[in-house]
Amino acid sequence: QSALTQPASVSGSPGQSITISCTGTSSDVGSYNLVSWYQQHPGKAPKLMISEVSKRPSGVSNRFSGSKSGNTASLTISGLQSEDEADYYCCSYAGSSTFGVFGGGTKLTVL
Amino acid sequence: QVQLQESGPGLVKPSETLSLTCAVSGYSISSGYYWGWIRQPPGKGLEWIGSIYHSGSTYYNPSLKSRVTISVDTSKNQFSLKLSSVTAADTAVYYCARHLQWAFDYWGQGTLVTVSS
Numbered sequence: 001q002s003a004l005t006q007p008a009s010v011s012g013s014p015g016q017s018i019t020i021s022c023t024g025t026s027s028d029v030g031s032y033n034l035v036s037w038y039q040q041h042p043g044k045a046p047k048l049m050i051s052e053v054s055k056r057p058s059g060v061s062n063r064f065s066g067s068k069s070g071n072t073a074s075l076t077i078s079g080l081q082s083e084d085e086a087d088y089y090c091c092s093y094a095g096s097s098t099f100g101v102f103g104g105g106t107k108l109t110v111l
Numbered sequence: 112q113v114q115l116q117e118s119g120p121g122l123v124k125p126s127e128t129l130s131l132t133c134a135v136s137g138y139s140i141s142s143g144y145y146w147g148w149i150r151q152p153p154g155k156g157l158e159w160i161g162s163i164y165h166s167g168s169t170y171y172n173p174s175l176k177s178r179v180t181i182s183v184d185t186s187k188n189q190f191s192l193k194l195s196s197v198t199a200a201d202t203a204v205y206y207c208a209r210h211l212q213w214a215f216d217y218w219g220q221g222t223l224v225t226v227s228s
Contacts, residue, residue, distance in 0.1 A: 036214040038157075045206055045221050046157065051214030089157050093213040099170050100147075100159040100213055 003028065003101035004090055011109040017078040020106045022090030023071060028101060030071035034093035037066055037075045040105075041086045049088075050075060077108075085110040113137040115207050115219035123201075123226050129194040133207030133219060134187075140165050141185045145210045148181065148192045150203040151221075158203075162210065163190055197226045 005023040012018040022029065022037075029035055033053045038046035048057055050066035053073060063078045073092070077084055090103040119131035133146070140146060147162035161171040163181045171179050175194070183190040194201060204223050208215040 034213040038215070045218040046215070047218075048214055048216050051216075052212055057214075057216065091157075091159070091213060091215070098173060099162075100172075102149075102157040102159060105156040 003094065003098075004092060004103035006088075006090060006103040006106045008104075009107045009109065011111055012077075012080045013111045014080050014082065016080050017076060018080060018108065020075045020077075020088050020090075020108070022073040022075070022092075022103045024073075024092055024094075024101075025071055028071075028092045028094035028098070029068065029073050031095070032093045033068070035066070035068060035073040036091045037064075037073075038089045038091065039084075039086045040089065046089060080110050082110050084108060113209065113217040115209065115217055117205060117207050117219045117222040119222060119224070121223060121225060123197055123224060124228050125198055125226055126196055129192070129197050129201065129205075129224055129226075131192045131205055131207075131222065131224070132189055133191070134189045135209075136188070138209070139185075140183060140188050140190065143211075145170075146183065146190045147208050147210055147215065149206045149208060149215070150201075151206070152200075152203040155203075160192065160194075160205075199226050202226045 037050040040046040054066040114136045145162045148160040178195045180193040204221040206221045208218040
């Protein structure tokens with residue numbers, strides 16, 4: 001069982017917006033602004049999409065945004081495109097004993 | 112452009128030690144950042160294994176700590192993973208990656224390691 005909880009799957013139609021949640025605890029997501037999000041296409045390495053809750057690395061589309069409220073972080077993708085269909089993972093720092101934890105992953109389907 | 116490349120045996124026998132190396136190009140490990148290992152069992156999610164700072168300080172997943180050793184060789188600009196007493200549950204694609212503030216910005220392509228006799 002993953003330390004961070006994500007929905008197994010989400011779906012949306014092209015042009016729509018979707019949000020993927022990542023629920024942790026007060027020991028990880030709730031305590032640190034060190035949540036990152038990754039996109040992974042089949043057979044490929046993960047790609048960093050969001051760092052430090054809401055920072056978008058250079059080259060990542062501004063259709064991707066991140067936020068956090070309490071123990072839950074969220075990734076929002078606006079203007080869905082077919083190439084957004086992939087698995088998405090969140091990751092959070094969890095303190096100086098546990099260090100880093102990933103979510104179980106969410107499969108995004110673009111209908 | 113920062114590039115990372117994993118290398119090592121693709122097949123390891125149960126109870127033996129898995130050894131992988133990550134060669135880094137386009138950036139000197141000595142310049143900073145953390146360097147980590149992440150694995151992904153077939154069809155499953157990502158699991159952080161451990162990381163090493165350029166100074167040699169190491170940080171391990173508590174669930175794997177007793178079996179993991181990560182080391183760095185700055186002269187070769189590479190870092191390595193050793194995982195002892197492997198079982199079939201350790202079968203996975205193993206990735207190396209660079210990170211800072213728990214954001215992994217550059218990843219290797221990954222290498223599949225199968226544990227089987």
